[in-house]
Amino acid sequence: MKHFYLAILVTLSWSTLFSQVELNTILSNDSILIGQPVSYELTLLLKNESDSAFINWFIPLDSLSEGLEIIEVGTIRNEEGSYSISKKIVFRAEKTGFYPIKPITVKVRDKSFTSRAKLVGVYSTLTNPAQEEIRAAKEGNEVSYGIGDWLIDNWIWIGVFLIIIASAVIAIKRFTNRQNPEESPTEIATEPKEPAYSIAQRKINHLSEKKPWQDGDLKAYHTSISYILREYLEGELRFQALEKSTSEILTECSKKGFSEKNTRSIRQLLSLTDLVKFAKQLPTEDENKEILSSIKQIIDTIHSEFSPEK
Numbered sequence: 551m552k553h554f555y556l557a558i559l560v561t562l563s564w565s566t567l568f569s570q571v572e573l574n575t576i577l578s579n580d581s582i583l584i585g586q587p588v589s590y591e592l593t594l595l596l597k598n599e600s601d602s603a604f605i606n607w608f609i610p611l612d613s614l615s616e617g618l619e620i621i622e623v624g625t626i627r628n629e630e631g632s633y634s635i636s637k638k639i640v641f642r643a644e645k646t647g648f649y650p651i652k653p654i655t656v657k658v659r660d661k662s663f664t665s666r667a668k669l670v671g672v673y674s675t676l677t678n679p680a681q682e683e684i685r686a687a688k689e690g691n692e693v694s695y696g697i698g699d700w701l702i703d704n705w706i707w708i709g710v711f712l713i714i715i716a717s718a719v720i721a722i723k724r725f726t727n728r729q730n731p732e733e734s735p736t737e738i739a740t741e742p743k744e745p746a747y748s749i750a751q752r753k754i755n756h757l758s759e760k761k762p763w764q765d766g767d768l769k770a771y772h773t774s775i776s777y778i779l780r781e782y783l784e785g786e787l788r789f790q791a792l793e794k795s796t797s798e799i800l801t802e803c804s805k806k807g808f809s810e811k812n813t814r815s816i817r818q819l820l821s822l823t824d825l826v827k828f829a830k831q832l833p834t835e836d837e838n839k840e841i842l843s844s845i846k847q848i849i850d851t852i853h854s855e856f857s858p859e860k
Contacts, residue, residue, distance in 0.1 A: 571596055573656055573663040581671045585642055587621060587828065590614070592665060593636040594656060602627075602635050606657040612797045614641055617649040618670065619795040621828065643672040644795040746785025747853045753778050754846055763838040771838065772826040775845055779819065782849055787856060796820045806856065815848050 572595040582588050596602060613619050618641050626636040643649060651668040701708065753774070762771045780799070783791040789802050799820065803813050819841065825831040833841070 571601070571658055571661070571663065573665060575665045575668070577651070577668050577670070580669065581673065582643070584644060584646060584672060584674055587640050587642050588670070590639045590641065590651060590668075591626075591636050592639070592654060592656065593634050594658065594663070595634045596658070597633075599633045601658055602633070604659045605635065607637055608655045608657070609637060609639065613795075614639065614651045615649055617643050617645060617647065617672075617795075618651065619643070619797050621824070642795075643670070644798075645793065646672050646674055648672070746782050747849065747857065749785070750778055750782040750849050751846075754842060754849075758842055763833075763835070768826055768832065768838070772823040772833075772841075775841055776820060776823040776827070779816070779845055779848065782852075786852060796824060808852075812848070812851060815844065819844055819848065 574593045574595065576589075576591040576593070578589045578591075592607075594605065609623060610620065620639060620641050622640040624638045624640075626638055628634045628636070649670050649672065651670060653667050654665045656663045656665075757771070757774060757778075762774075777792075780791040780794075783789070783799065783803075787802070787806055791799050791802070794802070796817070800813055800817055803816060808816075822831070822833070822837075822841065826833060
């Protein structure tokens with residue numbers, strides 16, 4: 551009987567403990583611009599500070615969901631009043647659209663807590679088109695008459711006019727050909743397009759000669775490195791690398807059959823340039839020189855393995 555009461559007491563103690571644990575979330579902004587860093591904070595309110603040693607955060611490594619790339623994850627501890635511990639996730643998006651933040655699970659001892667899903671809208675400008683339509687309706691439901699309305703109202707006459715113009719052009723060409731039957735059309739030599747590999751090598755050599763990092767403009771230098779690699783991947787492998795995030799580029803490289811070593815090299819280079827662009831890290835002189843060697847080696851390796859010329 552004594553053991554029975556002891557078991558009940560332990561059960562009640564654990565129930566009281568978990569009833570005091572709360573998981574709260576704060577999203578700094580649910581409407582953001584392309585490339586704008588945004589923070590998403592998960593906070594655990596704990597009754598006992600000792601519970602902090604038994605917390606497992608199940609936070610994704612690279613992205614909150616497809617399209618929301620994680621830049622940084624930090625830990626915040628608050629020991630004033632009630633004890634709390636938070637995870638601050640800084641993320642961004644590179645394409646417009648609506649992206650869900652999937653639920654995140656946090657485990658305290660043997661009890662799990664799950665956050666609610668949230669939705670983030672990514673825009674190319676600060677104005678939300680839906681909000682603009684609502685605002686216009688509230689301001690008086692004024693109807694504007696623009697060029698689109700004019701084209702709809704006069705499409706028949708526009709069509710007739712275009713037919714007349716096309717007929718005149720055809721008649722003039724036929725008349726000209728009759729007057730000059732022996733003349734052949736002049737062949738215009740088209741300049742061959744410069745290969746992606748040559749473009750990348752030329753730009754790398756230019757950076758090597760100028761050494762822009764010595765002038766202190768590290769952000770512009772690392773932005774150029776990132777652009778050269780993305781532009782090369784887009785030209786050589788035929789996917790839109792300039793418009794994709796780092797995680798999306800790595801996914802495409804995996805689909806193309808990249809080795810783990812090549813994928814890791816690309817991840818390290820793009821991650822470093824991202825950190826410098828967002829002022830999260832200041833590389834040394836040696837690191838600024840080494841990144842030129844790294845991008846050259848990456849491009850040479852990809853060219854030797856995947857170029858159609860091989």
